[in-house]
Amino acid sequence: MSARMATAMVVGLSSVLFAAVPAVAAPKPKPAPDVTVDVTAERFILPTDGWTSVDAVARNAGTAPAPGVRLVFTLPAPFQIGQIASSSAWTCDFVTPTVTCDLVDDLAPGASAPAVNLTGYLYGAPVGEPIEAVATVSTTGRETVLDNNTGRKQFQIVGKGTLRGVIWNDLDADGVREAGEPLVTNVGLGFWSLDDDDQYGFSNSYNGTYSLDVPAKRYVGRVQLYKSSWRFTTPNVGADDSVDSDIVQVSETSYTSNGETAVLSVVAGEITTVDIGVVATSTTP
Ligand SMILES: [Ca+2]
Ligand SMILES: [Ca+2]
Ligand SMILES: [Ca+2]
Incomplete structure:
Protein backbone atom coordinates (compact mmCIF):
# COMPACT_ATOMS: atom_id res chain seq x y z
CA MET A 1 0.00 0.00 0.00
CA SER A 2 1.39 3.41 -0.97
CA ALA A 3 1.62 6.36 1.37
CA ARG A 4 -0.88 8.24 -0.73
CA MET A 5 -3.46 5.45 -0.53
CA ALA A 6 -2.99 5.31 3.22
CA THR A 7 -3.65 9.03 3.41
CA ALA A 8 -6.76 8.65 1.30
CA MET A 9 -8.16 6.10 3.70
CA VAL A 10 -7.60 8.41 6.65
CA VAL A 11 -8.69 11.83 5.35
CA GLY A 12 -11.08 10.92 2.54
CA LEU A 13 -10.86 11.02 -1.24
CA SER A 14 -11.76 14.65 -1.90
CA SER A 15 -8.97 16.14 0.18
CA VAL A 16 -6.43 13.80 -1.39
CA LEU A 17 -7.38 14.93 -4.90
CA PHE A 18 -7.00 18.52 -3.79
CA ALA A 19 -3.56 17.84 -2.29
CA ALA A 20 -2.40 16.00 -5.43
CA VAL A 21 -2.82 18.93 -7.84
CA PRO A 22 0.58 20.66 -7.25
CA ALA A 23 2.44 17.32 -7.55
CA VAL A 24 0.93 16.64 -10.98
CA ALA A 25 2.17 20.05 -12.22
CA ALA A 26 5.84 18.98 -11.83
CA PRO A 27 6.11 15.28 -12.61
CA LYS A 28 9.42 13.62 -11.89
CA PRO A 29 11.11 11.95 -14.90
CA LYS A 30 11.01 8.18 -14.82
CA PRO A 31 14.31 6.60 -13.80
CA ALA A 32 16.13 5.44 -16.91
CA PRO A 33 19.60 4.15 -17.82
CA ASP A 34 21.90 6.27 -20.01
CA VAL A 35 24.96 4.39 -21.18
CA THR A 36 27.97 6.33 -22.48
CA VAL A 37 31.47 5.39 -23.61
CA ASP A 38 34.85 7.12 -23.55
CA VAL A 39 37.79 6.01 -25.71
CA THR A 40 41.22 7.14 -24.53
CA ALA A 41 44.87 6.50 -25.38
CA GLU A 42 47.90 8.09 -23.74
CA ARG A 43 49.97 7.90 -26.91
CA PHE A 44 48.24 8.85 -30.15
CA ILE A 45 50.98 10.42 -32.30
CA LEU A 46 52.86 7.35 -33.43
CA PRO A 47 55.76 6.44 -35.69
CA THR A 48 55.15 4.06 -38.60
CA ASP A 49 56.43 1.15 -36.49
CA GLY A 50 54.80 2.30 -33.25
CA TRP A 51 52.23 0.83 -30.94
CA THR A 52 49.56 2.08 -28.60
CA SER A 53 47.19 0.98 -25.88
CA VAL A 54 43.55 2.12 -26.13
CA ASP A 55 40.88 1.96 -23.41
CA ALA A 56 37.12 1.99 -23.85
CA VAL A 57 35.19 2.68 -20.65
CA ALA A 58 31.41 2.26 -20.56
CA ARG A 59 29.49 4.22 -17.96
CA ASN A 60 25.89 4.50 -16.87
CA ALA A 61 25.13 8.22 -16.53
CA GLY A 62 21.44 7.46 -15.97
CA THR A 63 19.22 6.98 -12.95
CA ALA A 64 18.30 3.30 -13.34
CA PRO A 65 20.42 0.16 -13.76
CA ALA A 66 21.45 -0.60 -17.36
CA PRO A 67 20.84 -4.26 -18.28
CA GLY A 68 22.46 -6.08 -21.19
CA VAL A 69 25.29 -3.61 -21.72
CA ARG A 70 27.23 -4.36 -24.92
CA LEU A 71 30.46 -2.68 -26.04
CA VAL A 72 31.62 -2.94 -29.66
CA PHE A 73 35.19 -1.68 -29.95
CA THR A 74 37.18 -1.42 -33.20
CA LEU A 75 40.85 -0.58 -33.75
CA PRO A 76 41.13 -0.75 -37.53
CA ALA A 77 44.01 -1.54 -39.89
CA PRO A 78 46.83 -0.71 -40.26
CA PHE A 79 46.86 -1.53 -36.54
CA GLN A 80 47.29 -5.18 -35.77
CA ILE A 81 45.76 -6.03 -32.44
CA GLY A 82 48.27 -7.84 -30.28
CA GLN A 83 46.37 -8.03 -27.03
CA ILE A 84 42.85 -7.67 -25.68
CA ALA A 85 42.51 -7.08 -21.96
CA SER A 86 39.28 -6.91 -20.03
CA SER A 87 38.04 -7.99 -16.63
CA SER A 88 35.85 -11.03 -15.95
CA ALA A 89 32.97 -8.55 -15.68
CA TRP A 90 32.85 -8.82 -19.48
CA THR A 91 32.41 -11.71 -21.90
CA CYS A 92 34.23 -10.85 -25.12
CA ASP A 93 34.51 -12.15 -28.66
CA PHE A 94 37.05 -10.91 -31.16
CA VAL A 95 36.78 -10.86 -34.92
CA THR A 96 39.54 -8.71 -36.49
CA PRO A 97 39.50 -5.74 -35.97
CA THR A 98 36.50 -5.60 -33.59
CA VAL A 99 36.02 -6.88 -30.08
CA THR A 100 32.42 -7.29 -28.89
CA CYS A 101 31.94 -7.50 -25.13
CA ASP A 102 28.81 -8.15 -23.06
CA LEU A 103 28.69 -7.05 -19.45
CA VAL A 104 27.74 -9.98 -17.25
CA ASP A 105 25.82 -7.92 -14.66
CA ASP A 106 23.66 -4.82 -14.92
CA LEU A 107 25.60 -1.54 -14.81
CA ALA A 108 24.47 0.48 -11.78
CA PRO A 109 23.52 4.16 -12.13
CA GLY A 110 26.66 6.32 -11.88
CA ALA A 111 28.96 3.31 -12.26
CA SER A 112 31.69 2.71 -14.83
CA ALA A 113 32.42 -0.77 -16.14
CA PRO A 114 36.03 -1.99 -16.09
CA ALA A 115 37.95 -0.79 -19.16
CA VAL A 116 38.23 -2.94 -22.25
CA ASN A 117 41.76 -2.45 -23.57
CA LEU A 118 43.27 -3.07 -26.98
CA THR A 119 46.98 -3.00 -27.75
CA GLY A 120 47.66 -2.21 -31.40
CA TYR A 121 50.91 -2.47 -33.33
CA LEU A 122 51.93 -0.75 -36.54
CA TYR A 123 54.24 -2.33 -39.10
CA GLY A 124 55.14 0.28 -41.69
CA ALA A 125 51.88 2.24 -41.56
CA PRO A 126 51.71 5.11 -44.05
CA VAL A 127 52.64 8.54 -42.67
CA GLY A 128 49.81 11.05 -42.47
CA GLU A 129 46.98 8.55 -42.59
CA PRO A 130 44.57 9.22 -39.72
CA ILE A 131 43.29 6.13 -37.93
CA GLU A 132 40.30 6.15 -35.64
CA ALA A 133 39.42 3.77 -32.83
CA VAL A 134 35.64 3.64 -32.32
CA ALA A 135 33.57 2.14 -29.52
CA THR A 136 29.79 2.01 -29.31
CA VAL A 137 27.81 1.00 -26.25
CA SER A 138 24.22 -0.17 -25.95
CA THR A 139 21.83 -1.46 -23.31
CA THR A 140 18.77 -3.65 -23.63
CA GLY A 141 17.17 -1.23 -21.15
CA ARG A 142 15.17 1.76 -22.30
CA GLU A 143 17.39 4.79 -22.66
CA THR A 144 16.48 8.05 -24.32
CA VAL A 145 19.90 9.69 -24.65
CA LEU A 146 21.58 7.96 -27.57
CA ASP A 147 23.96 10.63 -28.89
CA ASN A 148 26.55 9.76 -26.24
CA ASN A 149 26.75 6.06 -27.13
CA THR A 150 29.79 6.35 -29.38
CA GLY A 151 33.36 7.25 -28.40
CA ARG A 152 36.28 7.91 -30.75
CA LYS A 153 40.01 8.41 -30.53
CA GLN A 154 42.06 9.50 -33.50
CA PHE A 155 45.64 8.41 -34.12
CA GLN A 156 48.17 10.19 -36.27
CA ILE A 157 51.09 8.47 -37.98
CA VAL A 158 54.24 10.57 -38.29
CA GLY A 159 57.82 10.10 -39.47
CA1 LIG B 1 23.30 6.98 -23.80
CA1 LIG C 1 83.96 25.47 -21.17
CA1 LIG D 1 73.23 24.00 -28.46
Whole structure:
Protein backbone atom coordinates (compact mmCIF):
# COMPACT_ATOMS: atom_id res chain seq x y z
CA MET A 1 0.00 0.00 0.00
CA SER A 2 1.39 3.41 -0.97
CA ALA A 3 1.62 6.36 1.37
CA ARG A 4 -0.88 8.24 -0.73
CA MET A 5 -3.46 5.45 -0.53
CA ALA A 6 -2.99 5.31 3.22
CA THR A 7 -3.65 9.03 3.41
CA ALA A 8 -6.76 8.65 1.30
CA MET A 9 -8.16 6.10 3.70
CA VAL A 10 -7.60 8.41 6.65
CA VAL A 11 -8.69 11.83 5.35
CA GLY A 12 -11.08 10.92 2.54
CA LEU A 13 -10.86 11.02 -1.24
CA SER A 14 -11.76 14.65 -1.90
CA SER A 15 -8.97 16.14 0.18
CA VAL A 16 -6.43 13.80 -1.39
CA LEU A 17 -7.38 14.93 -4.90
CA PHE A 18 -7.00 18.52 -3.79
CA ALA A 19 -3.56 17.84 -2.29
CA ALA A 20 -2.40 16.00 -5.43
CA VAL A 21 -2.82 18.93 -7.84
CA PRO A 22 0.58 20.66 -7.25
CA ALA A 23 2.44 17.32 -7.55
CA VAL A 24 0.93 16.64 -10.98
CA ALA A 25 2.17 20.05 -12.22
CA ALA A 26 5.84 18.98 -11.83
CA PRO A 27 6.11 15.28 -12.61
CA LYS A 28 9.42 13.62 -11.89
CA PRO A 29 11.11 11.95 -14.90
CA LYS A 30 11.01 8.18 -14.82
CA PRO A 31 14.31 6.60 -13.80
CA ALA A 32 16.13 5.44 -16.91
CA PRO A 33 19.60 4.15 -17.82
CA ASP A 34 21.90 6.27 -20.01
CA VAL A 35 24.96 4.39 -21.18
CA THR A 36 27.97 6.33 -22.48
CA VAL A 37 31.47 5.39 -23.61
CA ASP A 38 34.85 7.12 -23.55
CA VAL A 39 37.79 6.01 -25.71
CA THR A 40 41.22 7.14 -24.53
CA ALA A 41 44.87 6.50 -25.38
CA GLU A 42 47.90 8.09 -23.74
CA ARG A 43 49.97 7.90 -26.91
CA PHE A 44 48.24 8.85 -30.15
CA ILE A 45 50.98 10.42 -32.30
CA LEU A 46 52.86 7.35 -33.43
CA PRO A 47 55.76 6.44 -35.69
CA THR A 48 55.15 4.06 -38.60
CA ASP A 49 56.43 1.15 -36.49
CA GLY A 50 54.80 2.30 -33.25
CA TRP A 51 52.23 0.83 -30.94
CA THR A 52 49.56 2.08 -28.60
CA SER A 53 47.19 0.98 -25.88
CA VAL A 54 43.55 2.12 -26.13
CA ASP A 55 40.88 1.96 -23.41
CA ALA A 56 37.12 1.99 -23.85
CA VAL A 57 35.19 2.68 -20.65
CA ALA A 58 31.41 2.26 -20.56
CA ARG A 59 29.49 4.22 -17.96
CA ASN A 60 25.89 4.50 -16.87
CA ALA A 61 25.13 8.22 -16.53
CA GLY A 62 21.44 7.46 -15.97
CA THR A 63 19.22 6.98 -12.95
CA ALA A 64 18.30 3.30 -13.34
CA PRO A 65 20.42 0.16 -13.76
CA ALA A 66 21.45 -0.60 -17.36
CA PRO A 67 20.84 -4.26 -18.28
CA GLY A 68 22.46 -6.08 -21.19
CA VAL A 69 25.29 -3.61 -21.72
CA ARG A 70 27.23 -4.36 -24.92
CA LEU A 71 30.46 -2.68 -26.04
CA VAL A 72 31.62 -2.94 -29.66
CA PHE A 73 35.19 -1.68 -29.95
CA THR A 74 37.18 -1.42 -33.20
CA LEU A 75 40.85 -0.58 -33.75
CA PRO A 76 41.13 -0.75 -37.53
CA ALA A 77 44.01 -1.54 -39.89
CA PRO A 78 46.83 -0.71 -40.26
CA PHE A 79 46.86 -1.53 -36.54
CA GLN A 80 47.29 -5.18 -35.77
CA ILE A 81 45.76 -6.03 -32.44
CA GLY A 82 48.27 -7.84 -30.28
CA GLN A 83 46.37 -8.03 -27.03
CA ILE A 84 42.85 -7.67 -25.68
CA ALA A 85 42.51 -7.08 -21.96
CA SER A 86 39.28 -6.91 -20.03
CA SER A 87 38.04 -7.99 -16.63
CA SER A 88 35.85 -11.03 -15.95
CA ALA A 89 32.97 -8.55 -15.68
CA TRP A 90 32.85 -8.82 -19.48
CA THR A 91 32.41 -11.71 -21.90
CA CYS A 92 34.23 -10.85 -25.12
CA ASP A 93 34.51 -12.15 -28.66
CA PHE A 94 37.05 -10.91 -31.16
CA VAL A 95 36.78 -10.86 -34.92
CA THR A 96 39.54 -8.71 -36.49
CA PRO A 97 39.50 -5.74 -35.97
CA THR A 98 36.50 -5.60 -33.59
CA VAL A 99 36.02 -6.88 -30.08
CA THR A 100 32.42 -7.29 -28.89
CA CYS A 101 31.94 -7.50 -25.13
CA ASP A 102 28.81 -8.15 -23.06
CA LEU A 103 28.69 -7.05 -19.45
CA VAL A 104 27.74 -9.98 -17.25
CA ASP A 105 25.82 -7.92 -14.66
CA ASP A 106 23.66 -4.82 -14.92
CA LEU A 107 25.60 -1.54 -14.81
CA ALA A 108 24.47 0.48 -11.78
CA PRO A 109 23.52 4.16 -12.13
CA GLY A 110 26.66 6.32 -11.88
CA ALA A 111 28.96 3.31 -12.26
CA SER A 112 31.69 2.71 -14.83
CA ALA A 113 32.42 -0.77 -16.14
CA PRO A 114 36.03 -1.99 -16.09
CA ALA A 115 37.95 -0.79 -19.16
CA VAL A 116 38.23 -2.94 -22.25
CA ASN A 117 41.76 -2.45 -23.57
CA LEU A 118 43.27 -3.07 -26.98
CA THR A 119 46.98 -3.00 -27.75
CA GLY A 120 47.66 -2.21 -31.40
CA TYR A 121 50.91 -2.47 -33.33
CA LEU A 122 51.93 -0.75 -36.54
CA TYR A 123 54.24 -2.33 -39.10
CA GLY A 124 55.14 0.28 -41.69
CA ALA A 125 51.88 2.24 -41.56
CA PRO A 126 51.71 5.11 -44.05
CA VAL A 127 52.64 8.54 -42.67
CA GLY A 128 49.81 11.05 -42.47
CA GLU A 129 46.98 8.55 -42.59
CA PRO A 130 44.57 9.22 -39.72
CA ILE A 131 43.29 6.13 -37.93
CA GLU A 132 40.30 6.15 -35.64
CA ALA A 133 39.42 3.77 -32.83
CA VAL A 134 35.64 3.64 -32.32
CA ALA A 135 33.57 2.14 -29.52
CA THR A 136 29.79 2.01 -29.31
CA VAL A 137 27.81 1.00 -26.25
CA SER A 138 24.22 -0.17 -25.95
CA THR A 139 21.83 -1.46 -23.31
CA THR A 140 18.77 -3.65 -23.63
CA GLY A 141 17.17 -1.23 -21.15
CA ARG A 142 15.17 1.76 -22.30
CA GLU A 143 17.39 4.79 -22.66
CA THR A 144 16.48 8.05 -24.32
CA VAL A 145 19.90 9.69 -24.65
CA LEU A 146 21.58 7.96 -27.57
CA ASP A 147 23.96 10.63 -28.89
CA ASN A 148 26.55 9.76 -26.24
CA ASN A 149 26.75 6.06 -27.13
CA THR A 150 29.79 6.35 -29.38
CA GLY A 151 33.36 7.25 -28.40
CA ARG A 152 36.28 7.91 -30.75
CA LYS A 153 40.01 8.41 -30.53
CA GLN A 154 42.06 9.50 -33.50
CA PHE A 155 45.64 8.41 -34.12
CA GLN A 156 48.17 10.19 -36.27
CA ILE A 157 51.09 8.47 -37.98
CA VAL A 158 54.24 10.57 -38.29
CA GLY A 159 57.82 10.10 -39.47
CA LYS A 160 60.77 10.08 -37.12
CA GLY A 161 63.36 12.72 -36.45
CA THR A 162 66.57 12.48 -34.43
CA LEU A 163 67.39 13.97 -31.07
CA ARG A 164 71.07 13.92 -30.32
CA GLY A 165 73.82 15.66 -28.43
CA VAL A 166 76.45 15.39 -25.73
CA ILE A 167 76.61 15.76 -21.99
CA TRP A 168 79.88 17.36 -21.09
CA ASN A 169 81.85 18.54 -18.10
CA ASP A 170 82.29 22.29 -18.47
CA LEU A 171 85.62 22.38 -16.65
CA ASP A 172 86.05 26.16 -16.75
CA ALA A 173 82.31 26.80 -16.19
CA ASP A 174 82.10 29.31 -19.03
CA GLY A 175 79.08 27.67 -20.69
CA VAL A 176 81.05 26.83 -23.85
CA ARG A 177 82.25 23.39 -24.83
CA GLU A 178 85.95 23.55 -25.60
CA ALA A 179 88.52 20.98 -26.69
CA GLY A 180 89.67 18.93 -23.73
CA GLU A 181 86.40 19.20 -21.79
CA PRO A 182 85.37 15.57 -21.25
CA LEU A 183 82.01 13.85 -21.69
CA VAL A 184 79.96 12.83 -18.66
CA THR A 185 78.48 9.33 -18.41
CA ASN A 186 76.40 9.41 -15.24
CA VAL A 187 73.72 11.95 -16.14
CA GLY A 188 70.37 10.89 -17.62
CA LEU A 189 68.10 12.76 -19.98
CA GLY A 190 64.39 12.43 -20.74
CA PHE A 191 62.29 13.86 -23.58
CA TRP A 192 58.61 14.34 -22.75
CA SER A 193 56.05 14.81 -25.49
CA LEU A 194 53.94 17.94 -25.25
CA ASP A 195 51.41 16.66 -27.80
CA ASP A 196 50.45 13.37 -26.17
CA ASP A 197 51.63 11.33 -23.18
CA ASP A 198 54.87 9.83 -24.44
CA GLN A 199 58.52 9.92 -23.43
CA TYR A 200 61.97 8.82 -24.51
CA GLY A 201 65.39 8.96 -22.93
CA PHE A 202 67.94 7.13 -20.83
CA SER A 203 68.91 6.99 -17.20
CA ASN A 204 72.60 7.52 -17.94
CA SER A 205 74.27 8.59 -21.09
CA TYR A 206 76.02 6.43 -23.65
CA ASN A 207 79.59 7.55 -23.06
CA GLY A 208 78.32 11.11 -22.95
CA THR A 209 76.76 11.07 -26.41
CA TYR A 210 73.25 10.05 -27.34
CA SER A 211 71.10 9.73 -30.44
CA LEU A 212 67.41 8.88 -30.34
CA ASP A 213 65.03 8.43 -33.27
CA VAL A 214 61.65 9.64 -32.08
CA PRO A 215 58.25 10.36 -33.66
CA ALA A 216 58.01 13.90 -34.98
CA LYS A 217 56.18 15.98 -32.38
CA ARG A 218 57.00 18.55 -29.72
CA TYR A 219 59.10 17.64 -26.70
CA VAL A 220 60.68 19.15 -23.64
CA GLY A 221 64.00 17.66 -22.53
CA ARG A 222 64.44 17.27 -18.77
CA VAL A 223 67.56 16.56 -16.74
CA GLN A 224 67.90 15.96 -13.01
CA LEU A 225 71.30 16.51 -11.42
CA TYR A 226 72.35 15.44 -7.95
CA LYS A 227 73.73 18.53 -6.28
CA SER A 228 76.37 16.44 -4.54
CA SER A 229 77.96 15.87 -7.97
CA TRP A 230 76.83 18.44 -10.51
CA ARG A 231 75.20 21.76 -11.24
CA PHE A 232 74.05 23.11 -14.62
CA THR A 233 76.47 25.38 -16.42
CA THR A 234 75.28 28.74 -17.78
CA PRO A 235 72.93 27.95 -20.72
CA ASN A 236 72.76 29.49 -24.20
CA VAL A 237 76.10 31.31 -24.00
CA GLY A 238 77.36 32.96 -27.17
CA ALA A 239 76.14 32.82 -30.75
CA ASP A 240 77.34 29.29 -31.64
CA ASP A 241 74.54 26.88 -30.75
CA SER A 242 76.79 23.89 -31.50
CA VAL A 243 79.01 24.49 -28.46
CA ASP A 244 76.60 25.84 -25.82
CA SER A 245 74.40 24.16 -23.21
CA ASP A 246 70.67 23.95 -23.94
CA ILE A 247 69.33 23.21 -20.46
CA VAL A 248 68.00 25.89 -18.11
CA GLN A 249 67.52 25.14 -14.42
CA VAL A 250 63.81 25.44 -13.59
CA SER A 251 63.61 24.13 -10.02
CA GLU A 252 65.59 22.51 -7.25
CA THR A 253 65.14 20.42 -4.15
CA SER A 254 67.52 19.86 -1.24
CA TYR A 255 69.31 17.20 -3.25
CA THR A 256 68.61 17.87 -6.93
CA SER A 257 68.72 20.57 -9.58
CA ASN A 258 66.09 20.18 -12.30
CA GLY A 259 66.60 21.57 -15.78
CA GLU A 260 64.57 21.82 -18.96
CA THR A 261 65.15 22.60 -22.62
CA ALA A 262 63.04 25.03 -24.60
CA VAL A 263 60.21 23.38 -26.57
CA LEU A 264 61.79 21.11 -29.20
CA SER A 265 59.81 20.62 -32.41
CA VAL A 266 61.21 17.43 -33.87
CA VAL A 267 60.76 17.28 -37.65
CA ALA A 268 60.74 14.00 -39.60
CA GLY A 269 64.11 13.29 -41.21
CA GLU A 270 65.84 16.14 -39.39
CA ILE A 271 68.26 16.33 -36.48
CA THR A 272 67.56 18.36 -33.35
CA THR A 273 70.62 18.89 -31.18
CA VAL A 274 70.41 19.21 -27.41
CA ASP A 275 73.67 19.49 -25.47
CA ILE A 276 73.97 19.61 -21.69
CA GLY A 277 76.87 21.26 -19.90
CA VAL A 278 77.40 20.43 -16.24
CA VAL A 279 79.91 21.67 -13.69
CA ALA A 280 81.31 19.45 -10.97
CA THR A 281 80.37 20.47 -7.44
CA SER A 282 82.81 18.09 -5.77
CA THR A 283 86.55 17.92 -6.29
CA THR A 284 86.36 14.44 -7.84
CA PRO A 285 83.33 14.32 -10.24
CA1 LIG B 1 23.30 6.98 -23.80
CA1 LIG C 1 83.96 25.47 -21.17
CA1 LIG D 1 73.23 24.00 -28.46
